[in-house]
Amino acid sequence: MEINFGDKEIDNLLNDILDIYGYDFTEYSKASLTRRLHRLYLMDKFKSFGDFSARIQTDPVYFKHAVQEISVNVTEMLRDPYFYKTVREKIIPVLATYPFIRIWHAGCATGEEVYSMAILLKEAGLLQKSLLYGTDINPVVLEKARKGIFPISQMQQYSTNYLTSGGTNDFSSYYTANYNLAKFDESLSRRMVFSTHNLVSDSSFNSFQLIFCRNVLIYFEKDLQAKVLRVFDNSLELFGFLALGSKESLRFSSIAGSYKQVDPKEKIWKKLK
Amino acid sequence: MNRDIQLIVIGGSAGSLQVIFKIFKYIPAEFPVPFLIVLHRNVNFESALDELLSVKSNLKVKEVEEKETIESGYIYLCPADYHVLIEKDKTFALDYSEKIHHSRPSIDVVFKSASATFHEHLVGILLSGANADGGDGLKIIKDNGGLTIVQDPDESEVSYMPHHALQKFKADFVLESGKIGRFIFDLNARA
Numbered sequence: 001m002e003i004n005f006g007d008k009e010i011d012n013l014l015n016d017i018l019d020i021y022g023y024d025f026t027e028y029s030k031a032s033l034t035r036r037l038h039r040l041y042l043m044d045k046f047k048s049f050g051d052f053s054a055r056i057q058t059d060p061v062y063f064k065h066a067v068q069e070i071s072v073n074v075t076e077m078l079r080d081p082y083f084y085k086t087v088r089e090k091i092i093p094v095l096a097t098y099p100f101i102r103i104w105h106a107g108c109a110t111g112e113e114v115y116s117m118a119i120l121l122k123e124a125g126l127l128q129k130s131l132l133y134g135t136d137i138n139p140v141v142l143e144k145a146r147k148g149i150f151p152i153s154q155m156q157q158y159s160t161n162y163l164t165s166g167g168t169n170d171f172s173s174y175y176t177a178n179y180n181l182a183k184f185d186e187s188l189s190r191r192m193v194f195s196t197h198n199l200v201s202d203s204s205f206n207s208f209q210l211i212f213c214r215n216v217l218i219y220f221e222k223d224l225q226a227k228v229l230r231v232f233d234n235s236l237e238l239f240g241f242l243a244l245g246s247k248e249s250l251r252f253s254s255i256a257g258s259y260k261q262v263d264p265k266e267k268i269w270k271k272l273k
Numbered sequence: 274m275n276r277d278i279q280l281i282v283i284g285g286s287a288g289s290l291q292v293i294f295k296i297f298k299y300i301p302a303e304f305p306v307p308f309l310i311v312l313h314r315n316v317n318f319e320s321a322l323d324e325l326l327s328v329k330s331n332l333k334v335k336e337v338e339e340k341e342t343i344e345s346g347y348i349y350l351c352p353a354d355y356h357v358l359i360e361k362d363k364t365f366a367l368d369y370s371e372k373i374h375h376s377r378p379s380i381d382v383v384f385k386s387a388s389a390t391f392h393e394h395l396v397g398i399l400l401s402g403a404n405a406d407g408g409d410g411l412k413i414i415k416d417n418g419g420l421t422i423v424q425d426p427d428e429s430e431v432s433y434m435p436h437h438a439l440q441k442f443k444a445d446f447v448l449e450s451g452k453i454g455r456f457i458f459d460l461n462a463r464a
């Protein structure tokens with residue numbers, strides 16, 4: 001269980017990864033990245049940092065595996081139910097006034113957040129005129145998102161979240177249970193597009209009325225947060241909304257001055273300029 | 274004991290809240306070392322904790338925010354449903370990865386991360402609880418030269434967590450709940 005590498009080794013490895021594969025993790029939060037790299041090192045039973053680093057650099061298949069393991073893909077449906085309640089009450093009525101609604105879920109992981117939003121839109125009668133774009137750096141999670149199949153063991157929690165968020169239907173009406181899996185209705189996934197997009201290096205690809213980027217910025221250092229927020233600013237229509245995770249904010253960003261928080265508690269901002 | 278203590282981390286689960294209140298009775302407002310508290314608790318209970326602790330302690334109580342620099346005069350509380358990590362520049366980082374010991378925040382995660390930054394300048398305290406969390410992290414604090422304290426399992430409301438930790442390694446001090454606050458106060462007076 002001995003770990004024999006620290007900050008210097010990790011910095012070198014990140015620079016090598018950038019040179020060889022073009023993936024830039026150099027501005028990710030070091031505390032989290034270090035923890036994930038240590039975990040991967042132990043999990044795959046490496047004997048020395050030299051072996052570990054060499055494997056990542058010379059074996060593209062292993063590198064892919066490494067990227068999947070160091071990215072944190074944990075997510076939930078209707079996570080923070082009061083956040084979704086605010087979306088229902090304050091955002092959806094505004095979206096309803098548009099002829100066509102485009103929403104971007106950046107860093108959507110396995111897509112639970114996208115399905116949550118689709119349910120809200122469906123209940124408001126807006127899903128048919130909406131398109132939800134889910135993007136992530138990790139192609140494996142997007143494959144799961146496309147399928148819309150989630151563990152049935154989670155459904156009780158999600159159903160509780162759903163009711164707390166102001167839902168009035170039977171949550172189980174949105175999926176078909178099959179053994180230990182729940183497959184979400186295709187009327188939801190039909191309005192979704194999933195594709196890889198790297199927030200660090202890729203630019204804006206469309207314009208949206210609502211952008212979700214929840215629990216992704218916490219993994220970035222301040223300058224990278226600011227840079228990614230500029231990408232969102234460039235991708236958001238005037239009077240569009242930006243929704244962040246419950247512990248994230250615009251405070252390190254130059255765009256803060258053009259935005260106004262729409263609710264004292266929930267992390268949703270409206271673009272005013 | 275001549276060490277420059279820069280952070281005191283307290284981990285607790287079931288039965289630890291009253292102990293925490295007892296500890297902070299002894300800590301004055303001008304105490305020069307910040308505290309970080311990681312408690313297993315349910316979300317409903319959480320909001321009341323800042324308020325309760327503000328009333329019962331002389332220090333300022335604040336929920337951890339990402340990228341915030343750790344400063345003395347504060348008791349920092351780990352927010353519900355996030356792991357708390359500490360960067361080398363002594364700022365907080367939040368992380369939403371898998372639960373550890375069914376817990377997020379996990380005490381092990383905080384102890385390990387704090388230890389990697391503060392080494393011998395860290396004090397780790399593990400209190401009452403029904404969970405296996407905390408023991409591994411506390412051992413690492415000790416391995417890295419930090420000071421470790423475990424609440425005496427015999428007078429812990431739930432002995433499992435302190436007991437479990439003590440089976441893993443020999444903590445520097447095993448103290449009854451009523452003695453921990455005074456001990457911390459004295460520790461600083463001696464430094």
Ligand SMILES: C[S@@+](CC[C@H](N)C(=O)[O-])C[C@H]1O[C@@H](n2cnc3c(N)ncnc32)[C@H](O)[C@@H]1O
Binds near residue numbers: 079106136214
């Ligand atoms: C903790 S998950 C958040 C999932 C969801 N938004 C939520 O709040 O539950 C973080 C996601 O960000 C993705 N991510 C990390 N770096 C990224 C990058 N540079 N570009 C796009 N996505 C990234 C990870 O792959 C992961 O799926």
